[in-house]
Ligand SMILES: NC(=O)C1=CN([C@@H]2O[C@H](COP(=O)(O)OP(=O)(O)OC[C@H]3O[C@@H](n4cnc5c(N)ncnc54)[C@H](O)[C@@H]3O)[C@@H](O)[C@H]2O)[C@@H](O)CC1
Protein backbone atom coordinates (compact mmCIF):
# COMPACT_ATOMS: atom_id res chain seq x y z
CA UNK A 306 0.00 0.00 0.00
CA UNK A 307 1.56 3.27 -1.10
CA UNK A 308 1.63 6.33 1.12
CA UNK A 309 2.16 9.96 0.07
CA UNK A 310 3.01 13.45 1.22
CA UNK A 311 0.53 16.33 0.90
CA UNK A 312 2.48 17.62 -2.10
CA UNK A 313 2.34 14.29 -3.92
CA UNK A 314 -1.40 13.98 -3.25
CA UNK A 315 -1.93 17.46 -4.62
CA UNK A 316 -0.01 16.39 -7.75
CA UNK A 317 -2.32 13.39 -8.06
CA UNK A 318 -5.37 15.67 -7.68
CA UNK A 319 -3.96 17.88 -10.42
CA UNK A 320 -3.12 14.91 -12.64
CA UNK A 321 -6.69 13.59 -12.37
CA UNK A 322 -8.08 17.00 -13.30
CA UNK A 323 -5.60 18.14 -15.95
CA UNK A 324 -4.30 14.93 -17.52
CA UNK A 325 -7.51 12.89 -17.37
CA UNK A 326 -10.00 15.74 -17.53
CA UNK A 327 -11.93 14.62 -14.45
CA UNK A 328 -13.64 17.78 -13.19
CA UNK A 329 -12.72 18.82 -9.63
CA UNK A 330 -16.42 19.04 -8.68
CA UNK A 331 -16.82 15.36 -9.51
CA UNK A 332 -13.91 14.40 -7.24
CA UNK A 333 -15.38 16.64 -4.55
CA UNK A 334 -18.83 15.12 -4.99
CA UNK A 335 -17.40 11.59 -4.66
CA UNK A 336 -15.41 12.67 -1.60
CA UNK A 337 -18.57 14.04 0.06
CA UNK A 338 -20.55 10.91 -0.77
CA UNK A 339 -17.85 8.61 0.67
CA UNK A 340 -17.71 10.61 3.92
CA UNK A 341 -21.51 10.54 4.15
CA UNK A 342 -21.49 6.75 3.71
CA UNK A 343 -18.95 6.29 6.49
CA UNK A 344 -20.96 8.64 8.76
CA UNK A 345 -24.08 6.63 8.02
CA UNK A 346 -22.32 3.42 9.07
CA UNK A 347 -21.07 4.99 12.28
CA UNK A 348 -24.42 6.61 13.18
CA UNK A 349 -26.46 3.61 11.86
CA UNK A 350 -28.84 6.02 10.12
CA UNK A 351 -28.75 9.69 9.20
CA UNK A 352 -32.50 10.24 9.45
CA UNK A 353 -33.19 12.96 12.05
CA UNK A 354 -29.53 13.13 13.18
CA UNK A 355 -28.14 16.55 14.07
CA UNK A 356 -24.84 17.07 12.29
CA UNK A 357 -22.53 20.00 12.75
CA UNK A 358 -20.17 20.64 9.84
CA UNK A 359 -17.11 22.85 10.22
CA UNK A 360 -15.77 23.94 6.86
CA UNK A 361 -12.56 25.74 5.94
CA UNK A 362 -12.10 27.93 2.92
CA UNK A 363 -10.27 25.50 0.70
CA UNK A 364 -11.35 22.29 -1.02
CA UNK A 365 -11.45 20.39 2.27
CA UNK A 366 -14.27 22.78 3.17
CA UNK A 367 -15.76 22.11 -0.27
CA UNK A 368 -15.94 18.40 0.59
CA UNK A 369 -17.72 19.44 3.78
CA UNK A 370 -20.35 21.36 1.76
CA UNK A 371 -21.06 18.22 -0.29
CA UNK A 372 -21.39 16.20 2.94
CA UNK A 373 -23.91 18.77 4.23
CA UNK A 374 -26.02 18.38 1.07
CA UNK A 375 -25.75 14.58 0.93
CA UNK A 376 -26.67 14.22 4.61
CA UNK A 377 -29.56 16.65 4.18
CA UNK A 378 -30.87 14.42 1.34
CA UNK A 379 -30.83 11.52 3.78
CA UNK A 380 -32.85 13.31 6.45
CA UNK A 381 -30.10 14.71 8.68
CA UNK A 382 -30.47 18.15 10.28
CA UNK A 383 -27.28 19.88 9.21
CA UNK A 384 -25.70 23.16 10.19
CA UNK A 385 -22.53 24.46 8.51
CA UNK A 386 -20.05 26.72 10.30
CA UNK A 387 -17.35 28.62 8.44
CA UNK A 388 -14.58 30.49 10.22
CA UNK A 389 -14.70 34.14 9.04
CA UNK A 390 -16.42 35.52 5.93
CA UNK A 391 -17.52 33.58 2.87
CA UNK A 392 -15.90 35.90 0.30
CA UNK A 393 -12.65 34.01 -0.20
CA UNK A 394 -14.31 30.65 -0.95
CA UNK A 395 -13.62 29.82 -4.60
CA UNK A 396 -13.94 27.36 -7.48
CA UNK A 397 -15.54 23.98 -6.75
CA UNK A 398 -15.98 24.79 -3.06
CA UNK A 399 -17.86 27.96 -4.08
CA UNK A 400 -20.08 25.94 -6.46
CA UNK A 401 -21.07 23.68 -3.59
CA UNK A 402 -21.52 26.55 -1.15
CA UNK A 403 -23.91 28.19 -3.65
CA UNK A 404 -25.97 25.01 -3.86
CA UNK A 405 -26.27 24.92 -0.05
CA UNK A 406 -27.36 28.56 -0.04
CA UNK A 407 -29.94 27.85 -2.74
CA UNK A 408 -31.26 24.95 -0.66
CA UNK A 409 -31.56 27.24 2.38
CA UNK A 410 -29.28 25.05 4.44
CA UNK A 411 -28.20 26.80 7.63
CA UNK A 412 -24.75 28.37 7.09
CA UNK A 413 -23.11 30.36 9.87
CA UNK A 414 -19.95 32.38 9.26
CA UNK A 415 -18.18 32.55 12.65
CA UNK A 416 -17.33 36.21 13.20
CA UNK A 417 -18.79 37.59 16.42
CA UNK A 418 -18.92 36.39 20.03
CA UNK A 419 -22.56 35.45 19.45
CA UNK A 420 -21.46 33.14 16.62
CA UNK A 421 -19.01 31.39 18.96
CA UNK A 422 -21.88 30.89 21.43
CA UNK A 423 -23.94 29.42 18.60
CA UNK A 424 -21.10 26.99 17.85
CA UNK A 425 -21.03 25.80 21.46
CA UNK A 426 -24.80 25.40 21.75
CA UNK A 427 -25.07 23.59 18.41
CA UNK A 428 -22.23 21.27 19.33
CA UNK A 429 -23.88 20.45 22.65
CA UNK A 430 -27.01 19.21 20.85
CA UNK A 431 -25.40 17.50 17.86
CA UNK A 432 -25.02 13.78 17.23
CA UNK A 433 -21.92 14.05 15.09
CA UNK A 434 -19.34 16.56 13.87
CA UNK A 435 -17.74 16.72 10.43
CA UNK A 436 -14.25 18.20 10.36
CA UNK A 437 -13.79 19.87 6.96
CA UNK A 438 -11.55 22.69 8.18
CA UNK A 439 -8.11 21.79 6.85
CA UNK A 440 -6.86 19.04 4.58
CA UNK A 441 -3.67 18.60 2.58
CA UNK A 442 -3.46 22.39 2.15
CA UNK A 443 -2.73 23.01 5.85
CA UNK A 444 0.58 24.67 6.61
CA UNK A 445 1.68 25.36 10.21
CA UNK A 446 1.42 27.50 12.24
CA UNK A 447 -2.28 27.33 12.99
CA UNK A 448 -4.06 30.67 13.12
CA UNK A 449 -5.25 31.58 16.61
CA UNK A 450 -8.98 31.50 15.71
CA UNK A 451 -8.53 28.07 14.12
CA UNK A 452 -6.82 26.82 17.29
CA UNK A 453 -9.77 28.03 19.37
CA UNK A 454 -12.25 26.37 17.06
CA UNK A 455 -10.40 23.03 17.12
CA UNK A 456 -10.21 23.19 20.91
CA UNK A 457 -13.97 23.91 21.12
CA UNK A 458 -14.79 21.01 18.78
CA UNK A 459 -12.57 18.54 20.68
CA UNK A 460 -14.01 19.71 24.00
CA UNK A 461 -17.56 18.86 22.85
CA UNK A 462 -16.82 15.13 23.20
CA UNK A 463 -19.00 14.36 20.14
CA UNK A 464 -18.02 11.76 17.53
CA UNK A 465 -15.93 13.55 14.92
CA UNK A 466 -15.42 12.39 11.35
CA UNK A 467 -12.39 14.06 9.78
CA UNK A 468 -12.32 14.62 6.05
CA UNK A 469 -9.02 13.50 4.48
CA UNK A 470 -6.94 14.21 7.62
CA UNK A 471 -7.76 15.58 11.08
CA UNK A 472 -7.39 19.36 10.85
CA UNK A 473 -4.11 20.54 12.31
CA UNK A 474 -2.15 17.40 11.41
CA UNK A 475 0.53 18.00 8.80
CA UNK A 476 -0.29 15.47 6.07
CA UNK A 477 3.36 15.16 5.03
CA UNK A 478 4.91 14.51 8.44
CA UNK A 479 2.26 13.82 11.11
CA UNK A 480 3.52 16.84 13.06
CA UNK A 481 1.04 18.94 15.02
CA UNK A 482 1.21 22.60 15.85
CA UNK A 483 -0.06 22.57 19.47
CA UNK A 484 -3.53 21.18 18.68
CA UNK A 485 -5.42 19.09 16.13
CA UNK A 486 -8.85 17.60 15.72
CA UNK A 487 -9.07 14.37 17.68
CA UNK A 488 -11.18 12.31 15.29
CA UNK A 489 -13.30 9.22 15.83
CA UNK A 490 -12.77 8.30 12.19
CA UNK A 491 -10.95 9.76 9.23
CA UNK A 492 -12.00 9.26 5.62
CA UNK A 493 -9.00 9.84 3.41
CA UNK A 494 -8.95 10.00 -0.36
CA UNK A 495 -6.93 8.09 -2.93
CA UNK A 496 -3.97 7.06 -0.79
CA UNK A 497 -2.89 7.13 2.84
CA UNK A 498 -1.03 10.30 3.81
CA UNK A 499 2.19 10.03 5.80
CA UNK A 500 0.63 12.23 8.49
CA UNK A 501 -2.02 9.57 9.15
CA UNK A 502 0.52 6.91 10.05
CA UNK A 503 3.35 8.81 11.75
CA UNK A 504 3.03 10.03 15.33
CA UNK A 505 1.74 12.25 16.77
CA UNK A 506 -0.72 12.50 13.82
CA UNK A 507 -1.52 8.78 14.00
CA UNK A 508 -2.92 9.29 17.51
CA UNK A 509 -5.56 11.71 16.18
CA UNK A 510 -7.10 9.80 13.27
CA UNK A 511 -9.42 7.28 14.91
CA UNK A 512 -10.31 4.53 12.44
CA UNK A 513 -9.00 5.34 8.97
CA UNK A 514 -11.04 4.65 5.83
CA UNK A 515 -9.31 4.98 2.44
CA UNK A 516 -11.67 5.78 -0.42
CA UNK A 517 -10.89 6.17 -4.07
CA UNK A 518 -13.02 9.09 -5.18
CA UNK A 519 -12.36 8.61 -8.88
CA UNK A 520 -8.58 8.85 -9.23
CA UNK A 521 -7.31 6.76 -12.15
CA UNK A 522 -5.45 3.69 -10.88
CA UNK A 523 -2.33 4.63 -12.86
CA UNK A 524 -1.96 7.83 -10.79
CA UNK A 525 -2.25 5.97 -7.49
CA UNK A 526 0.23 3.27 -8.53
CA UNK A 527 2.76 5.67 -10.04
CA UNK A 528 6.31 4.27 -9.86
CA UNK A 529 7.59 7.54 -8.51
CA UNK A 530 5.61 7.08 -5.28
CA UNK A 531 8.42 5.40 -3.38
CA UNK A 532 6.87 4.99 0.08
CA UNK A 533 5.09 1.72 0.82
CA UNK A 534 3.51 0.39 3.99
CA UNK A 535 4.73 -3.09 4.89
CA UNK A 536 1.74 -5.41 4.73
CA UNK A 537 1.21 -9.04 5.56
CA UNK A 538 0.92 -9.93 1.89
CA UNK A 539 4.27 -8.30 0.99
CA UNK A 540 6.00 -10.20 3.78
CA UNK A 541 4.19 -13.49 3.19
CA UNK A 542 5.37 -13.58 -0.40
CA UNK A 543 8.97 -12.82 0.61
CA UNK A 544 9.52 -14.86 3.76
CA UNK A 545 11.82 -17.78 2.95
CA UNK A 546 10.00 -21.12 2.81
CA UNK A 547 11.49 -24.33 4.20
CA UNK A 548 11.48 -27.55 2.17
CA UNK A 549 10.93 -30.90 3.84
CA UNK A 550 14.29 -32.33 2.82
CA UNK A 551 16.70 -30.06 4.72
CA UNK A 552 19.34 -30.15 7.42
CA UNK A 553 20.49 -27.37 9.72
CA UNK A 554 23.39 -26.36 7.47
CA UNK A 555 20.90 -25.45 4.75
CA UNK A 556 18.74 -23.24 6.98
CA UNK A 557 21.22 -20.41 7.32
CA UNK A 558 24.37 -20.08 9.44
CA UNK A 559 24.80 -16.85 11.34
CA UNK A 560 27.75 -15.49 13.27
CA UNK A 561 26.70 -13.09 16.02
CA UNK A 562 29.48 -10.85 17.34
CA UNK A 563 28.04 -9.36 20.50
CA UNK A 564 28.21 -8.96 24.25
CA UNK A 565 30.77 -7.76 26.75
CA UNK A 566 31.07 -7.50 30.52
CA UNK A 567 27.73 -6.22 31.88
CA UNK A 568 26.04 -6.58 28.50
CA UNK A 569 25.71 -10.30 28.05
CA UNK A 570 21.93 -10.04 27.68
CA UNK A 571 22.27 -8.29 24.32
CA UNK A 572 24.35 -11.18 22.98
CA UNK A 573 21.92 -13.76 24.33
CA UNK A 574 18.87 -11.99 22.91
CA UNK A 575 20.37 -11.42 19.45
CA UNK A 576 21.54 -15.00 19.06
CA UNK A 577 18.35 -16.55 20.45
CA UNK A 578 16.24 -14.32 18.19
CA UNK A 579 18.35 -15.57 15.33
CA UNK A 580 17.50 -19.19 16.13
CA UNK A 581 13.84 -18.37 16.76
CA UNK A 582 13.69 -16.66 13.38
CA UNK A 583 14.73 -19.92 11.81
CA UNK A 584 18.53 -19.87 11.39
CA UNK A 585 19.86 -23.45 11.34
CA UNK A 586 23.11 -22.69 13.17
CA UNK A 587 24.06 -19.71 15.27
CA UNK A 588 27.59 -19.07 16.52
CA UNK A 589 28.18 -16.38 19.09
CA UNK A 590 31.63 -14.81 19.35
CA UNK A 591 32.28 -13.25 22.77
CA UNK A 592 35.22 -12.10 24.87
CA UNK A 593 36.77 -14.76 27.13
CA UNK A 594 35.58 -13.03 30.30
CA UNK A 595 31.87 -13.48 29.51
CA UNK A 596 32.09 -16.92 27.95
CA UNK A 597 30.92 -18.79 31.05
CA UNK A 598 27.96 -16.49 31.67
CA UNK A 599 26.71 -16.92 28.11
CA UNK A 600 27.35 -20.65 28.12
CA UNK A 601 25.02 -21.02 31.03
CA UNK A 602 22.40 -18.73 29.43
CA UNK A 603 22.39 -20.32 25.98
CA UNK A 604 21.85 -23.99 25.26
CA UNK A 605 21.43 -24.10 21.49
CA UNK A 606 23.97 -21.46 20.47
CA UNK A 607 27.60 -22.38 19.70
CA UNK A 608 29.87 -20.08 21.69
CA UNK A 609 33.38 -19.13 20.57
CA UNK A 610 35.74 -16.94 22.56
CA UNK A 611 37.87 -13.98 21.61
CA UNK A 612 41.17 -13.70 23.50
CA UNK A 613 41.59 -10.88 26.02
CA UNK A 614 44.35 -9.25 28.02
CA UNK A 615 43.65 -6.78 30.85
CA UNK A 616 39.94 -6.78 29.91
CA UNK A 617 40.70 -5.71 26.31
CA UNK A 618 40.39 -7.91 23.24
CA UNK A 619 43.78 -8.76 21.73
CA UNK A 620 43.69 -7.09 18.33
CA UNK A 621 45.45 -9.51 15.95
CA UNK A 622 44.19 -12.73 17.49
CA UNK A 623 40.60 -11.58 17.93
CA UNK A 624 40.43 -10.22 14.41
CA UNK A 625 41.79 -13.47 12.98
CA UNK A 626 39.31 -15.54 15.02
CA UNK A 627 36.45 -13.39 13.78
CA UNK A 628 37.53 -13.60 10.14
CA UNK A 629 37.85 -17.41 10.39
CA UNK A 630 34.44 -17.70 12.04
CA UNK A 631 32.83 -15.38 9.50
CA UNK A 632 34.13 -17.54 6.67
CA UNK A 633 32.19 -20.50 8.05
CA UNK A 634 28.92 -18.55 8.15
CA UNK A 635 26.51 -16.97 5.67
CA UNK A 636 25.73 -13.77 7.57
CA UNK A 637 27.29 -11.76 10.39
CA UNK A 638 25.30 -9.79 12.95
CA UNK A 639 27.68 -7.42 14.68
CA UNK A 640 27.22 -4.94 17.49
CA UNK A 641 24.69 -5.73 20.25
CA UNK A 642 26.30 -5.07 23.63
CA UNK A 643 29.86 -5.13 22.26
CA UNK A 644 30.90 -2.06 24.21
CA UNK A 645 33.09 0.83 23.16
CA UNK A 646 36.44 -0.25 24.47
CA UNK A 647 39.09 1.24 22.09
CA UNK A 648 40.46 -2.17 21.11
CA UNK A 649 36.94 -3.48 20.44
CA UNK A 650 36.18 -0.42 18.29
CA UNK A 651 39.36 -0.99 16.27
CA UNK A 652 38.60 -4.67 15.74
CA UNK A 653 35.03 -3.92 14.64
CA UNK A 654 36.28 -1.31 12.17
CA UNK A 655 38.85 -3.65 10.65
CA UNK A 656 36.44 -6.58 10.58
CA UNK A 657 33.76 -4.59 8.78
CA UNK A 658 36.36 -3.40 6.31
CA UNK A 659 37.80 -6.85 5.59
CA UNK A 660 34.88 -9.27 5.57
CA UNK A 661 32.96 -9.97 2.39
CA UNK A 662 30.05 -11.55 4.27
CA UNK A 663 26.56 -10.10 4.47
CA UNK A 664 26.58 -7.75 7.47
CA UNK A 665 23.83 -6.66 9.84
CA UNK A 666 25.39 -3.76 11.74
CA UNK A 667 23.78 -2.72 15.01
CA UNK A 668 24.39 -0.83 18.28
CA UNK A 669 28.08 -0.53 19.24
CA UNK A 670 29.21 -1.58 15.78
CA UNK A 671 27.35 1.51 14.49
CA UNK A 672 29.34 3.56 16.98
CA UNK A 673 32.59 2.09 15.62
CA UNK A 674 31.37 2.62 12.08
CA UNK A 675 30.56 6.29 12.70
CA UNK A 676 34.32 6.99 12.68
CA UNK A 677 34.51 5.92 9.05
CA UNK A 678 31.40 5.22 7.03
CA UNK A 679 33.25 5.21 3.70
CA UNK A 680 33.86 1.46 3.93
CA UNK A 681 30.16 0.80 3.43
CA UNK A 682 29.78 1.77 -0.20
CA UNK A 683 32.64 -0.54 -1.19
CA UNK A 684 31.10 -3.70 0.25
CA UNK A 685 30.19 -6.35 -2.31
CA UNK A 686 27.06 -7.29 -0.34
CA UNK A 687 24.89 -4.37 0.62
CA UNK A 688 25.17 -3.94 4.41
CA UNK A 689 22.07 -3.61 6.57
CA UNK A 690 22.35 -0.93 9.29
CA UNK A 691 19.83 -0.90 12.14
CA UNK A 692 20.25 2.42 13.98
CA UNK A 693 17.81 4.00 16.43
CA UNK A 694 17.52 7.78 16.29
CA UNK A 695 20.54 8.42 18.55
CA UNK A 696 22.76 6.04 16.60
CA UNK A 697 21.59 7.57 13.35
CA UNK A 698 22.36 11.05 14.69
CA UNK A 699 25.94 10.02 15.39
CA UNK A 700 26.33 8.27 12.05
CA UNK A 701 25.29 11.25 9.96
CA UNK A 702 26.10 14.07 12.34
CA UNK A 703 22.59 15.48 12.66
CA UNK A 704 20.40 16.07 15.69
CA UNK A 705 17.84 13.47 16.74
CA UNK A 706 15.11 16.14 16.43
CA UNK A 707 16.03 16.85 12.84
CA UNK A 708 15.98 13.12 12.08
CA UNK A 709 12.67 12.58 13.88
CA UNK A 710 11.02 15.38 11.91
CA UNK A 711 12.34 14.09 8.57
CA UNK A 712 12.51 10.33 9.09
CA UNK A 713 11.72 9.26 5.57
CA UNK A 714 13.85 11.73 3.66
CA UNK A 715 16.86 11.31 5.96
CA UNK A 716 16.68 7.50 5.88
CA UNK A 717 16.42 7.63 2.09
CA UNK A 718 19.37 10.03 1.68
CA UNK A 719 21.52 7.99 4.05
CA UNK A 720 20.74 4.73 2.25
CA UNK A 721 21.87 6.32 -0.98
CA UNK A 722 24.95 7.92 0.56
CA UNK A 723 26.09 4.72 2.30
CA UNK A 724 24.84 2.40 -0.48
CA UNK A 725 23.33 0.39 2.36
CA UNK A 726 19.93 -0.61 3.65
CA UNK A 727 18.97 1.63 6.54
CA UNK A 728 16.53 0.26 9.12
CA UNK A 729 15.76 3.42 11.08
CA UNK A 730 14.10 2.26 14.29
CA UNK A 731 11.34 4.37 15.73
CA UNK A 732 7.67 4.04 16.71
CA UNK A 733 7.24 3.74 12.93
CA UNK A 734 10.37 2.01 11.71
CA UNK A 735 11.36 2.85 8.14
CA UNK A 736 13.48 0.68 5.90
CA UNK A 737 15.22 2.68 3.20
CA UNK A 738 17.02 1.35 0.13
CA UNK A 739 19.63 3.11 -2.01
CA UNK A 740 17.21 3.15 -4.99
CA UNK A 741 14.96 5.54 -3.03
CA UNK A 742 12.32 3.00 -2.00
CA UNK A 743 11.20 3.29 1.61
CA UNK A 744 9.06 0.76 3.48
CA UNK A 745 7.20 1.86 6.59
CA UNK A 746 6.11 -0.47 9.37
CA UNK A 747 2.84 0.35 11.10
CA UNK A 748 2.61 -2.80 13.24
CA UNK A 749 4.07 -3.33 16.70
CA UNK A 750 3.28 -1.49 19.91
CA UNK A 751 4.69 0.89 22.50
CA UNK A 752 5.50 -2.05 24.79
CA UNK A 753 8.34 -2.87 22.40
CA UNK A 754 10.16 0.24 23.56
CA UNK A 755 12.11 -1.88 26.01
CA UNK A 756 15.75 -2.83 26.60
CA UNK A 757 16.96 -5.50 24.19
CA UNK A 758 14.18 -5.09 21.63
CA UNK A 759 16.70 -3.80 19.07
CA UNK A 760 19.06 -6.74 19.72
CA UNK A 761 16.17 -9.06 18.91
CA UNK A 762 15.52 -7.22 15.65
CA UNK A 763 19.17 -7.49 14.59
CA UNK A 764 19.09 -11.23 15.25
CA UNK A 765 15.87 -11.70 13.28
CA UNK A 766 17.18 -9.79 10.27
CA UNK A 767 20.43 -11.77 10.38
CA UNK A 768 18.52 -15.07 10.42
CA UNK A 769 16.29 -14.07 7.51
CA UNK A 770 19.26 -12.82 5.49
CA UNK A 771 20.91 -16.21 5.98
CA UNK A 772 17.73 -18.01 4.89
CA UNK A 773 17.24 -15.68 1.97
CA UNK A 774 20.58 -16.92 0.75
CA UNK A 775 21.99 -13.44 0.96
CA UNK A 776 19.17 -11.68 -0.85
CA UNK A 777 19.29 -8.96 1.79
CA UNK A 778 16.60 -6.96 0.05
CA UNK A 779 13.75 -8.82 1.68
CA UNK A 780 15.30 -9.70 5.01
CA UNK A 781 15.25 -6.12 6.33
CA UNK A 782 11.58 -5.51 5.47
CA UNK A 783 10.48 -9.00 6.53
CA UNK A 784 12.58 -8.83 9.69
CA UNK A 785 11.08 -5.53 10.81
CA UNK A 786 7.58 -6.85 10.22
CA UNK A 787 8.17 -10.22 11.89
CA UNK A 788 9.69 -8.44 14.92
CA UNK A 789 6.65 -6.19 15.27
CA UNK A 790 4.17 -9.04 14.84
CA UNK A 791 6.03 -11.00 17.52
CA UNK A 792 5.82 -7.87 19.68
CA UNK A 793 2.07 -7.69 19.12
CA UNK A 794 1.64 -11.33 20.14
CA UNK A 795 3.81 -10.73 23.22
CA UNK A 796 1.73 -7.66 24.09
CA UNK A 797 -1.49 -9.68 24.10
CA UNK A 798 -0.56 -10.68 27.66
CA UNK A 799 -0.13 -6.98 28.54
CA UNK A 800 1.78 -4.29 26.69
CA UNK A 801 3.40 -2.52 29.61
CA UNK A 802 5.96 -4.78 31.19
CA UNK A 803 6.62 -6.67 27.98
CA UNK A 804 10.32 -7.63 27.87
CA UNK A 805 12.57 -8.45 24.94
CA UNK A 806 12.63 -12.19 25.73
CA UNK A 807 8.83 -12.22 25.32
CA UNK A 808 9.34 -10.98 21.76
CA UNK A 809 11.92 -13.73 21.12
CA UNK A 810 9.50 -16.39 22.34
CA UNK A 811 6.73 -15.13 20.10
CA UNK A 812 8.76 -15.14 16.87
CA UNK A 813 7.79 -18.65 15.67
CA UNK A 814 4.05 -18.07 16.16
CA UNK A 815 4.31 -14.64 14.53
CA UNK A 816 5.99 -16.22 11.54
CA UNK A 817 3.38 -18.99 11.42
CA UNK A 818 0.62 -16.34 11.57
CA UNK A 819 2.12 -14.41 8.66
CA UNK A 820 2.56 -17.50 6.49
CA UNK A 821 -0.80 -19.05 7.32
N1 LIG B 1 -7.86 19.41 -5.38
C1 LIG B 1 -8.67 18.42 -5.62
O1 LIG B 1 -8.82 18.05 -6.73
C2 LIG B 1 -9.41 17.74 -4.54
C3 LIG B 1 -9.22 18.10 -3.20
N2 LIG B 1 -9.93 17.52 -2.22
C4 LIG B 1 -9.92 18.05 -0.85
O2 LIG B 1 -9.24 19.25 -0.79
C5 LIG B 1 -8.22 19.22 0.20
C6 LIG B 1 -7.10 20.09 -0.26
O3 LIG B 1 -7.66 21.33 -0.58
P1 LIG B 1 -6.84 22.68 -0.59
O4 LIG B 1 -5.59 22.48 -1.34
O5 LIG B 1 -7.77 23.70 -1.09
O6 LIG B 1 -6.42 22.93 0.89
P2 LIG B 1 -7.24 22.81 2.26
O7 LIG B 1 -8.67 22.92 2.07
O8 LIG B 1 -6.71 21.62 2.95
O9 LIG B 1 -6.68 24.06 3.05
C7 LIG B 1 -6.60 25.32 2.45
C8 LIG B 1 -7.26 26.34 3.34
O10 LIG B 1 -6.74 26.26 4.63
C9 LIG B 1 -6.22 27.51 5.05
N3 LIG B 1 -5.07 27.28 5.90
C10 LIG B 1 -3.91 26.68 5.56
N4 LIG B 1 -3.06 26.65 6.61
C11 LIG B 1 -3.72 27.26 7.64
C12 LIG B 1 -3.36 27.55 8.98
N5 LIG B 1 -2.15 27.25 9.46
N6 LIG B 1 -4.26 28.15 9.80
C13 LIG B 1 -5.46 28.48 9.31
N7 LIG B 1 -5.87 28.26 8.04
C14 LIG B 1 -5.00 27.65 7.21
C15 LIG B 1 -5.88 28.22 3.76
O11 LIG B 1 -5.85 29.58 3.97
C16 LIG B 1 -7.00 27.75 2.87
O12 LIG B 1 -8.16 28.52 3.11
C17 LIG B 1 -7.92 17.76 0.39
O13 LIG B 1 -7.43 17.50 1.67
C18 LIG B 1 -9.25 17.13 0.13
O14 LIG B 1 -10.04 17.11 1.30
C19 LIG B 1 -11.07 16.69 -2.57
O15 LIG B 1 -12.14 17.55 -2.75
C20 LIG B 1 -10.82 15.91 -3.78
C21 LIG B 1 -10.38 16.73 -4.93
Ligand SMILES: [K+]
Pocket residue numbers: 365436437438439440467468469470471472
Ligand atom coordinates in the same frame (compact mmCIF):
# COMPACT_ATOMS: atom_id res chain seq x y z
K1 LIG C 1 -10.03 17.87 7.82
